[in-house]
Amino acid sequence: MPFRKGDGSLSIRTKIIFAFSMLLGLMASQLIITITQVGRIADISSHVAGEGLTSLTQLRDIELSLMELRLAEQSAILPEDFTPSATNEQLFSSLQPYLRSSLPANDLPAGEVTAWRAALSAYLETHRVLAASLAAGDMAAARQTFTAARPQFEALLNATRSLTARELAANRGLGSLTTHLASQTRHLFTAGLIVATLVEIGIGWYLMRSLTASLARLVEGTRRVAAGDLTHEVYLDTQDEFSYLARSFNAMLKSLRDTQAENVKLHVQTVQMQQDQIRLLREQFSRIVKAQEDERQRVARELHDQAGQALTAIQLGLGRLEKLDDPAAAGSEARALRELTVQTMEEIRNLALDLRPSILDDLGLVPAVRQYTREFGRRTGLNVTFTADVIKCRFPAEVEAALFRVIQEALTNTVKHAGATRASVDMRVGPEELQITVKDDGRGFDLEEALQAGNKRSLGLFGMQERMTLVGGELAIESTPGQGTRVIATIPWPAYPDGRQTEPPRLLST
Known part of the structure; x- marks a missing residue:
């Protein structure tokens, strides 16, 4: 039966496709993991390069603005004739938005940001009081407000610096995470490559071991058969083309054993x-x-x-x-x-x-038979007629002698056993053979019974058959009790030395 993939078996082609599919699956998984890791690294790098850097810059600007505003306050309380400048107003205005909007650093603790915003609000309120005192010309009140606001300013400045340090630490942490992810990606890629290689080597080793084992059994089977052992059949545990080949090999062995x-x-x-x-x-x-x-x-x-x-x-x-x-x-x-x-x-x-009539050697078969039938009829009183076609060629001496003896034996049996009054000898030529028929009107006999009797008649019949067989001819005897007997001797025409048949003679009765 031919190998079918639907009979619960796996072909070699299916096994190879399955192995490559596993390899491609591992490589695809490794590629997906790598792409995911690279995406995370890109996101973190974008965050560090974008929001983190912007947050640090803004915190640095806030710290610088606070220090410049503080210096401006200090410079303002020294002169006797203070007049608010445009620079002071700009610094004050640049700090106002941070009271209403959140800081750009998303990773800062919410409590610290809230406390920093309250401290900034209180300091800016103190700055407005100080600016109002300066505008009213009350330098003593302005100096008192400036001196009272010093702890408040230092706390705000320290809070700002703490937030800056935290943001810087967060950015450094993200950078470390990026480095870790890059290293992890390299390790995962290397490990995936090693695993894929090991899996492919394992699958290849398994397939090669299975194929070579099956092939070795088949080779051993053919070697045993070549040595003459037709009993060594091959059985494989696999269900693939080699298993089908083994079944075909066993079927061939059975056929050889039967043969x-x-x-x-x-x-x-x-x-x-x-x-x-x-x-x-x-x-x-x-x-x-x-x-x-x-x-x-x-x-x-x-x-x-x-x-x-x-x-x-x-x-x-x-x-x-x-x-x-x-x-x-x-x-x-x-x-x-x-x-x-x-x-x-x-x-x-x-x-x-x-x-043996001498005329047989001198003139041939037809004259010898003609003379013999005439003398035989005269001697025995049997009415014997002889007809023959003209034969242009001579048979070998042993063939003519055998044919003559068959005719002689047939006529003798007619006189001894048939009780016939008439007999005929007919010699006819054909394209490939000469046919001689001896027929009588005697009592006939049972041919099988005569051949099994073991008497002189059976010996005569056997003798005629043996003579025709020895010279390459055939003998047929037809006889039915009460209906006479007919003996038919057939002999092929002799061949020339080059193997060609002699030309058949003309069909002329004599």
Whole structure:
């Protein structure tokens, strides 16, 4: 089955994408933290450079204005003819807004700012009283007011300086915080980089270890298979492409085992078939040897029973002829001996024809078969007809001999077993083969029963089949009880030395 991502497993590609996603997530988190820290540093720096610096400047200006106003008061009570100047009025006016608005320093304690504003209000009220005394020309009252306001002025000046110190300390604290945040940002960036590197190394090590372990198992499996071990299957705990490859590898091993078992089975069957063929060849050889021995016994028996007895009779007749004095009796005896000699010669000629006709070697298959069927019909009384197409080429001698023996055996079986009155031998040519058909009108027989009987008929049938098989031909026997028998022998045309087939002969009946 193909690898599917939806079956609860993670592919290698998914694992790699997941690893890079984690790395990108860590880097994004680190970037967000860095941007946040930089924003805080920028805000603090802006505050220090803006509001903090403005607050310090204003507090310094207030302190300077108070001191200038105090000096102006001191200078005013010394002359006898004091006249309020424009500068004094400007200093007094510059301090008035701080009574109504808050100071720019946002980080100062509210209580101290309130106390400082009350002290400033009281001092400015004293300054108005002093200015009124000076305007009225009452220098004694003005000096008394100036002297009485000294502790009040010093408290206001100290409060102003305290606020300035606090604002300066706050700005310094913000600067330290900025430095701390910058250092913290560097540390966080470095730590994030180290963590991201370690995480990526860990994920890469895990993936590499998983992949190399799976690959090592597969390599070991292929090595074992190459060594001939088809039982070593590979099992992986992962659910990725390597796991699918392992399942495919195991399926291939199973297929190889099945194929090997089938090959072993086929080998056993082949060996059994070879043994059966050897046994059949031995049986065929035994049948051939037996057929040869039977043929020799038949020839020996016919020579002894017919030719031997005829020659003995001729010998005895010649002996009697020597003793006869009557010419008429001698002539009668001589005629009888001549007829017996002709008969004996005919029997010997028929015997030689049965063994192997010389015309087969001299003129070929068709003339030999034509002569044999004619002599066979004359000798046995069977009506044998022979038809053949014109054959322009000769078969090898062993092929012609095999075909002749098949025809001879088929006709002999017709006379011995079929009880037929007619038989025909037909030789027809085709584009690729020669077909010989021997047919009779006898009683027929059951072919399977005849082949299993183990009698002389079965030996003759086996002999015909073996002869055709040995020369590369085929033999078919068709027989039905009561409907006659037909023997069909087929042999391919002989080839030229270069492998070309001989040209098929013309189809002309003879």
